[in-house]
Amino acid sequence: MDAFIAQYIDAYYLRIMIFIGINIIMALGLNLITGVTGQLSMGHAGFMSLGAYTAAIISLHYDAPFFLAILAGAAMAASFGFIIGIPTLRLDGDDLAMVTIGFAEIIRVFFLNFEPGGKAVGLSGIPQYTDFATVWLIVIVVIILNAKLLYSRVGRSLFAIRENEIAAQSCGINTTRMKILAFTVGSFLGGLGGGLYAHYMYYINPQDFGFMKSIEILNMVVLGGMGSIPGTVLGAVILTLAPEMLRIVAEYRLLFYGGMLVILMIFRPNGLLGDVRIYDLKKRWGKKR
Amino acid sequence: MxxxxxxxxxxxxxxxxxxxxxxxxxxxxxxxxxxxxxxxxxxxxxxxxxxxxxxxxxxxxxxxxxxxxxxxYDIARMGIARTFQNIRLFDKLSVLDNVRIGCHGVTHSGFWASVLGLPISRKEEVFILDRAEKLLQLIGLYEKRYEYANNLAYGEQRRLEIARALALEPSxxxxxxPGAGMNPQEKEELMKLIRQIRDDLHxxxxxxxxxxxxxxxxxxxxxxxxxxxxxxxxxxxxxxxxxxxxxxxxxxxx
CATH class of the missing domain: 3.40.50.300 (P-loop containing nucleotide triphosphate hydrolases)
Structure with missing residues (x-):
């Protein structure tokens, strides 16, 4: 499949598209936690690294099939999302943000000292199983399942928690349980993206998953539009493309990147497609006619 | 009793x-x-x-x-519903969704049923939509069901809270x-509504x-x-x- 695509698309663009796909998967995970459920998580890179290392180690040492390796990585991230969820989700807002930053740092420092993970040197020689077709197939599946979730009873209760937690409880929603659910599923997707990333890069090291990576993923959700699937996808596309497009301004790249974020937030404080849901639009337009 | x-x-x-x-x-x-x-x-x-x-x-x-x-949330599920003095709606969700969320306590489909679109979830969605639309008709907000809740007038928001509470099938x-911020005519209608829901829904x-x-x-x-x-x-x-x-x-x- 990829050999076929490679005939038509330049390898450089193919690479960028793979990164876009991986970022969409991870950003959709964070969107579930922060955009939909309203729980500010600033440690998504921690889940990404758990997925990346777990999947890479399984591939390297156990020669497991690719899909098993990345699923194991995602499951590892999800179980940490679950475990960390239980005590921390009693917090919210700024407190939760601090705890998630701390968690991601702990994970990073852990891998910095983790013998099977190559310590600070990182892991290299990871087989490059991730290709364009696989990534985008997963992207499509994740978008469809995500959309199904958001327009269901469970999805609506997640939005309700974001909007007003006390009112959500008065509707019979077990808010703690729902928040843990959002955290678990969201970190699963973070880990899935991490596994795909590791199997594309050949090489990973703890510095790939620092605080800036968490912020980058958070930016995609905020810029694209909190709680919106099309918004998050758009955010991931723009923020993956931006550094590449801005190569023309050379050393001013980060200046432009930062400036772009500031301007967007001034003119679209809710993100480009804040709370836009394709399903709602369709319904609204359909009924009005 | x-x-x-x-x-x-x-x-x-x-x-x-x-x-x-x-x-x-x-x-x-x-x-x-x-x-x-x-x-x-x-x-x-x-x-x-x-x-x-x-x-x-x-x-x-x-x-x-x-x-x-x-x-x-367990008390809500036992059948005690409420509205709030300082209105607590789900502001950035549609009027319809507000009432649909109110049905949470009387429905059961979980994560997997929702994600995979299993029959139990689809059946419940039909039930939830039907119930929400009926309640919005009762409360007189059916025409505004696709509006954001925070775009409603104050009195309408109070009525929407009542509809959301009723969605729970409370006893x-x-x-x-409920009458705070309403004009005399709205209060008159509110009284009628309160009597009506008591009589009709027991x-x-x-x-x-x-x-x-x-x-x-x-x-x-x-x-x-x-x-x-x-x-x-x-x-x-x-x-x-x-x-x-x-x-x-x-x-x-x-």
């Missing part, structure tokens, strides 16, 4: 006695009013009944079952100042309200709170003429 019984409930906030030995019995299918000056403990009482606070003393019995200490509904309604006209008109029994104590209860006529109530709340001219 008594649906809700409060037996010597007390609550303190940092040394301040918000409720002091309050006992109340509320009959099934009754419209019951709670009145009293600001800070008398009316909303605290609601927060205790709905499980937001656990009373430091006393027992709370719903249909004969002790419910103090039960989590708010007891607590209305916290509900018990407890309301906190400052508008004496509204309270005296629709409530069958009234309790008066003052500084956390119950100073009187009974029929509107009896309460209106209680010397203690006149002195502490209604004022000499009333």
């Amino acid at each position: 008594i649906i809700l019984e409060m037996d010597k409930i007390s609550q303190e906030f940092g040394g301040l006695r918000a409720l002091d030995n309050v006992s109340l019995k509320i009959n099934e299918q009754e419209i019951f009013g709670i009145i009293g000056p600001n800070g008398a403990g009316k909303t605290t009482l609601f927060n205790i009944i709905t499980g937001i606070y656990v009373p430091i003393e006393g027992d709370l019995l719903f249909k004969g079952q002790r419910i103090n200490g039960t989590a708010p 007891l509904v607590l209305l916290d100042e 509900l018990t309604i407890v309301l906190v309200e400052h508008d004496m006209n509204l309270v005296m008109n629709i409530c069958e029994r009234i309790a008066v709170l003052n500084y956390g104590r119950k100073i009187a209860d009974g029929t509107p006529a009896k309460v209106k003429n209680d010397p203690q109530v006149i002195q502490s709340y209604l004022g000499a001219g009333a």
Whole structure:
């Protein structure tokens, strides 16, 4: 499949598209936690690294099939999302943000000292199983399942928690349980993206998953539009493309990147497609006619 | 039949006695009013009944079952629904979604059923949509079902909260100042609505309200709170003429 695509698309663009796909998967995970459920998580890179290392180690040492390796990585991230969820989700807002930053740092420092993970040197020689077709197939599946979730009873209760937690409880929603659910599923997707990333890069090291990576993923959700699937996808596309497009301004790249974020937030404080849901639009337009 | 019984409930906030030995019995299918000056403990009482606070003393019995200490969402599922004094809608969601979320407590499909679109989830979605639309028709907001909740006028928001509470299929509904911010005509309609839902849905309604006209008109029994104590209860006529109530709340001219 990829050999076929490679005939038509330049390898450089193919690479960028793979990164876009991986970022969409991870950003959709964070969107579930922060955009939909309203729980500010600033440690998504921690889940990404758990997925990346777990999947890479399984591939390297156990020669497991690719899909098993990345699923194991995602499951590892999800179980940490679950475990960390239980005590921390009693917090919210700024407190939760601090705890998630701390968690991601702990994970990073852990891998910095983790013998099977190559310590600070990182892991290299990871087989490059991730290709364009696989990534985008997963992207499509994740978008469809995500959309199904958001327009269901469970999805609506997640939005309700974001909007007003006390009112959500008065509707019979077990808010703690729902928040843990959002955290678990969201970190699963973070880990899935991490596994795909590791199997594309050949090489990973703890510095790939620092605080800036968490912020980058958070930016995609905020810029694209909190709680919106099309918004998050758009955010991931723009923020993956931006550094590449801005190569023309050379050393001013980060200046432009930062400036772009500031301007967007001034003119679209809710993100480009804040709370836009394709399903709602369709319904609204359909009924009005 | 008594649906809700409060037996010597007390609550303190940092040394301040918000409720002091309050006992109340509320009959099934009754419209019951709670009145009293600001800070008398009316909303605290609601927060205790709905499980937001656990009373430091006393027992709370719903249909004969002790419910103090039960989590708010479990109390909701048992059939106690409420509205809030300072409106708490899901602002950035549609009117329809607000009511659909209200159906949460009476439906069951979980994560996997939702994600995979299993038949149980699809069947429930049909039920939820149908129920929400019927309630919006009842409350007169059907035409506005795709609006954001925070785009509604104040009185409409109060009515939407009632619709959301009714979605829970409750047997007891607590209305916290349902008439606040409404003009006389809206209040007239509200009274009609409250009577109608009680008669049609066979509900018990407890309301906190400052508008004496509204309270005296629709409530069958009234309790008066003052500084956390119950100073009187009974029929509107009896309460209106209680010397203690006149002195502490209604004022000499009333």
